[in-house]
Amino acid sequence: MDKKNPVAIVTGVGPGTGAAIARRFASGGYTVAMLARNRDRLSSLERDIPNSHAYQCDVTDEAQLDTTLDAIRTKLGEPKVLIHNAGRRRFWQFHGDRS
Secondary structure, X not given: XXXXXXXXXXXXXXXXXXXHHHHHHHHOOOEEEEEEOOHHHHHHHHHHOOOEEEEEOOOOOHHXXXXXXXXXXXXXXXXXXXXXXXXXXXXXXXXXXXX
């Protein structure tokens, strides 16, 4: 593995914002480590985005995240950029008038 390119980690890579961020960093000369829980989606994006690497990881699991970060450092090198895009969707019903 060529470790000359800077490494960017993007968490929460899905079909929208996460994939767009990964594409942008890859087009800017970065090696991109993409993290998400969905392995199938990651595999598809890894095939579509040059110089990207898929890592299935639930970032809310500290042990899993530590293992994944160790694997990234070993394979790709020390990360220079971290974009934390992972989040949980929570929806509440909004009632404007509480009188």
